[in-house]
Amino acid sequence: MAGGRSSRMRNTTSLSLHKALAPIFGIPLIELNLLYAYVYGYRQAWVSVAATEQQLLTHLDRLKKLYRNKLGLIIQIIVEEIPLGTIGAAQFVDIGDDDVLVLNVDNLLNLDLSVLENSHISSRAVMTIASHYESFSIPFGQLVVEEGEVVDYLEKPKQRILVSSGTYILGPKARSIVSQNYPEQRIDIPGLSKDLIALGDKVHSFLHQSIWSDINDKDTLERVRESEKWPLIDKIQDLIREVV
Template sequence: MRAVVLAGGVGRRLRPHTLTIPKPLVPIDGTPILHIILAQLRGAGFTHVSLSLGHRAHMIEASFTGNQWAGLELDFFLEEEPLGTAGPLALLPPFEDSTLVMNADLLTDLDFAELIARHKKSQAAATVALSRQYIDIAHGVVELDDDREVTDFREKPRLSFLVNAGIYVLEPSLLRLLTPRVRDDMPALLDRARTEGERVEGHVIEGDWHDIGTPEQLNRAAAAFRNDRARYLGRGAAAVLGAGTGAFQEVGSG
């Protein structure tokens, strides 16, 4: 199985952590975010990962010291200008099969192999992983009808909604909707696909998902990872991580 990891972001919101290293190499409990993701992918049965790089690309490449890492075949593609979350896909060779595409600034215990299997079974052109998020309202909520008559009271309700988790499975046919070297984002690509009658399916993550965009979010993700590494890595990914982290430590120590 093949995956694409979008690792070209600058990480301005994550400063000061990203003042000296690129966002994908910011550590979670001592391990770079990107290395955790790759270990998870290898543990799920992926064998080939393409990394789309931009900001400080040389540092990310150096953290792997080659095109093989813990049993994964890696290749690197450079965005000379930021191309968004979909545009970089036009730089890659055509997909041969259903391909996982994901951002490099997240932590999740999602079973990536199961996601691929569900996507194939659905026969959708794309599957979007979703995370259920909650907002607690500190006040009572009142609803009115068109005549300003009160129709409902809800005391301090908890609202829920689904957010894009930055993880997708795409069919090769979707790449025809991209223009090479033109900035494009995944929501726009999937909207075009739906306009053309393609099925875009959602998959709700039942476990954990953490966006790592700010120092506060990084701290929450690091605490979750530290408290239950086995939940995120499992036996297979933990073994992969142990085999693959030496290259980063060697680069970092220099």
């Protein structure tokens, strides 16, 4: 999914281009994610892009030809004339009754996608959300109170909560809900999750401990660039050398 307007990235950096084109380890994010899926056996990809993002569309047109000829990776572009949210473009993925892997272009993940896929299948869920724990600092003092009496005072404590890793597998029913209930309309993952739960369908959480980064602004972009290499980068760099 690359249909967003990349406003946070553009507002906090000198980059005028879409975040999908922001280089990490010398490779644009869009290519890192496409080749990440390729490493785990995916040979067909749909990329959602806003109609206004001409630079990104031009880049993808070039990749389509290059990746198909050199790697056998077929890329189809979904042009969003109106914003479709974080999952609305799934209605245009024509893949029959097969499951669909969804990646957000501003995420980098080191998860074995075959393990995620197998967990989804064995769970018999209509949708699976990759999830992990993140720690957050509360900027205030937390009071622990029992019957009006303060029994503890925690100064700016950290809380560890389960969050979405921005990576999903959608079964055919989940995709049909998007296409039937939100035809050419905006729908985000939280809304789809709530719709499925309300229908009594199973939404599975796949807990992992893999390296994950959300790259949306100047701080996160610089932090990832300065970090140790993404574990899959050597394989992806080898693939890029094959196609250039």
